[in-house]
Amino acid sequence: MVLVLVVALSVLAVGSIATASTRTHGGNINVSQKPDIAMVGFGNGQSVNLGSAVLAVNVDNLKPEIARSYINMQLSKLRPVIVVGNPKRVLHELLNSTNVAAVPVAMIINGKEVPVKKVVVGYIPRRINNKIGGRILCQEYNGVKSVMSMYQKINTIENRE
Amino acid sequence: MKDLNPYYNWFVYQFVIQTEPGDLYWKNGWRNSDLWNSIDVDAYNPPSHLSDYNPTTTSGVSTVSVSVSASASEDPEVSVGMSWSYSVPDVIVHDLSSFSRGIASWWHDIDQSKFVGEDSYKIEPGAMIRVPQAPGTYLWKVEYRAQWAKKVGDYCIFGHCLSHHWKYSGKYGAVVVWGVAG
Numbered sequence: 001m002v003l004v005l006v007v008a009l010s011v012l013a014v015g016s017i018a019t020a021s022t023r024t025h026g027g028n029i030n031v032s033q034k035p036d037i038a039m040v041g042f043g044n045g046q047s048v049n050l051g052s053a054v055l056a057v058n059v060d061n062l063k064p065e066i067a068r069s070y071i072n073m074q075l076s077k078l079r080p081v082i083v084v085g086n087p088k089r090v091l092h093e094l095l096n097s098t099n100v101a102a103v104p105v106a107m108i109i110n111g112k113e114v115p116v117k118k119v120v121v122g123y124i125p126r127r128i129n130n131k132i133g134g135r136i137l138c139q140e141y142n143g144v145k146s147v148m149s150m151y152q153k154i155n156t157i158e159n160r161e
Numbered sequence: 162m163k164d165l166n167p168y169y170n171w172f173v174y175q176f177v178i179q180t181e182p183g184d185l186y187w188k189n190g191w192r193n194s195d196l197w198n199s200i201d202v203d204a205y206n207p208p209s210h211l212s213d214y215n216p217t218t219t220s221g222v223s224t225v226s227v228s229v230s231a232s233a234s235e236d237p238e239v240s241v242g243m244s245w246s247y248s249v250p251d252v253i254v255h256d257l258s259s260f261s262r263g264i265a266s267w268w269h270d271i272d273q274s275k276f277v278g279e280d281s282y283k284i285e286p287g288a289m290i291r292v293p294q295a296p297g298t299y300l301w302k303v304e305y306r307a308q309w310a311k312k313v314g315d316y317c318i319f320g321h322c323l324s325h326h327w328k329y330s331g332k333y334g335a336v337v338v339w340g341v342a343g
Contacts, residue, residue: 095298102338
């Protein structure tokens, strides 16, 4: 009955708020979100400081119900959560915990689509009209190598939890 | 915004895309040349539907107004829409969209020889999509890619070029899958 009008903002973005970026010899092309959708940057010189309260969930290593439980636990406390893993799995698990999600599945590099094998997605929940909502904050997909190194970084955070 | 339609949800998808020319940061001569972006509404879910998109093909103007709405033909009870605008100085907007295929697609052909080629440049095309209001997951695919151009001399003496042509970079960007839980 209620028309849910969600503005989904996809940003190839501004330097000061840039997150995952593709630096080429021609220019700089970034993907991130608008500032009103709070965001965190990864990679390419962007620092990540989410504090020890952040839970990183590697969905590839967890059973779906466990991953979902971790994600939901964080979101219920309005805490940011980082979800790592296969793009389709990350999308699936986030959609089971949130209303809207987005993950990169391929990079276009010199005209060719290169599948992304692992993504790191940050998600910060927001309370809107007493409902917990939120937005995908950031996607890191600067090629498998950099994503893997990012995964190691995230894993360190996870180990501190 | 409310409607009386129990069967569908509508989403406004507003792209905000910026290209940063390499010459601005690294003085390497590469300037903005082209931006392509698209949203494929029914790439994964045939019931999803492209309701509206904007802008359409535009040339010779400095600003385009974007207005997307759910048309009365879809449901006369539905009255939703959003409007915004963005600048297109020395930019030709090519509309590559197809309602029948559920794709809204644009090519922003930037005149790299003008100021718009030298500085960061942002575009904001948009689309309204309709997905079933029923349990399930609804996905759509978004693509964006950019290309840059560099002036290359045909006859250069001590770095001074008497004539030139443009050399184009490869295309770079990403494919992103969005989803909503119905």
